[in-house]
Amino acid sequence: MTSTINPSSVVVATDGSEDAVRAVHWAAEQAWLQRRPLVVVAATGSPLAPAMAWSGVGAAYAPTVEELVAHGRAVADESLGVVQHLRPGLDASAEVLVGDPRQVLVDLSHRVHALVVGSRGRGAFRSKLLGSVSASVSREAACPVFVCRPRGGGAPLRGVLVGADGTPESLPVIEAAFHQASLLDVPLTVMHCVWDQVAALAGPGLVSPHEAGLEQQRLLLAESVAGMRTKFPEVATDLQLGRGVAEELLTTGSDGWSLVVVGRHPVDSLLRFLTGSVATAVVERARTTVLVVPQAEPAERD
Incomplete structure (x- = not known):
């Protein structure tokens, strides 16, 4: 059938x-x-x-x-x-x-x-x-x-949110988010999550654009969307650094997003075994629709 x-x-x-x-x-x-x-x-x-x-x-x-x-x-x-x-x-x-x-x-x-x-x-x-x-x-x-997922409350929608880890394998995830933002005619927020001592002490939150010492992470984030901004010029894009655990940052206030997009490592991949599944956690916690995009196994790099 x-x-x-x-x-x-x-x-x-x-x-x-x-x-x-x-x-x-x-x-x-x-x-x-x-x-x-x-x-x-x-x-x-x-x-x-x-x-x-x-x-x-x-x-x-x-x-x-x-x-x-x-x-x-x-x-x-x-x-x-x-x-x-x-x-x-x-x-x-x-x-x-x-x-x-x-x-x-x-x-x-x-x-x-x-x-x-x-x-x-x-x-x-x-x-x-x-x-x-x-x-x-x-x-x-x-x-x-x-x-x-059922949305909670009546928070105004801010568009699409996607988590970006800056790897080549995450490019299909970023592209899917841009495509959805274009289809829905809404802005896109691309978030890269940073875990450091501050996050361990203060909990999850956004990093100030004026905070020093995170230039490499900001460059990684910018590079991850460079080609997509050219491909989807109609999509207004905001780049954010978040400090904390990815699943918490992507689901806190998730009822304010039209859609949350997240990548998923292969079920049997070592990376998924070591880090746990962010995608599964987001699906379980989000209060809006979640798009889970499969990612390829990371290739070995010199």
Whole structure:
């Protein structure tokens, strides 16, 4: 069934929950702005697992594949209707895939442009079906993943925020952030995080542009966006040095950003093992949508 999905598509997962609806709204706008097809996917879960959300039937009851597909089709068609209402001219379709949602979406990530998932889905169709899917998929997907977290409060939006580590492997992350800022027609803030003794004592915060002794870090930050400013001249860009742990700096006040963009090292990379996953921490803590962009394994350098 997945062979029918156009590889240029944006794919959004749905389970009928409020969180999935938020993801469907974001995905419809993304697909429209990028002029890409949108595919709404309902992954049914395993027919061998108890159907915990089938109220009145009993937790021990395991639905048949036919029952799972029927429920999935109803959920997918409902979400497709939302998309068609939001963007009537959008090339949109719906698919129902049998299997664990995490594995279904990770498999799809190898042959589509981007995935969009909600956070903490709790719909009537398979309770908690998307509950931990966002974390799993954002860790393992081969393509960029938008995780649509609920925004907190009513803070005015300041545009897109991206974390930059200054490595060549992070260039796709920076480019994705510039592209999103251009699509959304908002400013972009590029932040490089510095950890030093001051950060250990004072906690996270922004570095004053007048503070001396950080010229190398400022040069690294400027070099990381040099080519992108030429490629995306319409994007107003602000470069900031942050002092502290990256995940704290990228998520503090995150409800004031339209989008937070972060890179993710390969799942089995030594760097990810040593440093932990900043991307996973940002996905868990952010109060806005997060775009997780896969990065290549760092190359050996002389």
